[in-house]
Amino acid sequence: MTVVKEAPRTFPTLSQGSIGDDVKYLQNTLNYIYGAQLEVDGIFGAKTIATVKTFQSEYGLTIDGIVGQQTWNRLAEVISNPGLPILRLGSKGDKVEYLQDLLNYFGSQIASDGIFGTETEAAVKKFQRRYSLVPDGIVGNQTWEMLFQEFHD
Known part of the structure; x- marks a missing residue:
């Protein structure tokens, strides 16, 4: 019996002005x-x-x-493959509190209150600069990876 796989969908290149x-x-x-x-x-x-x-x-x-x-x-x-969420100014919840705990481990002194405010954003930017990441204050895949890597080293 031959199994025929469906080809993955290919999407067109989209840019400013694309519609549909x-x-x-x-x-x-x-x-x-x-x-x-x-x-x-x-x-x-x-x-x-x-x-x-x-x-x-x-x-x-x-x-x-x-x-x-x-x-x-x-x-x-x-x-x-959903992993940890993207966190940014205005994010709230347990994952933010976890992030704040990690940042405090690396020397920040911010409240672990689960609210991603300006102090958390500044601590994220400081961490990102220290590890040569784009200091945008947004905790995405690269920032999570560096946090985990440095925490476990």
């Missing part, structure tokens, strides 16, 4: 990953570009705001 269902899919995916609150209108505008660039930065991709095959592939990986 693939853009809606992208916007829904970014909303799911980030809680980005993008309007799912199928129009690749300024807010979609900014969110794509943030995603690309956090996952070590070329930061160009263009959604090509590498960005699509990484989006698919993130969706299929």
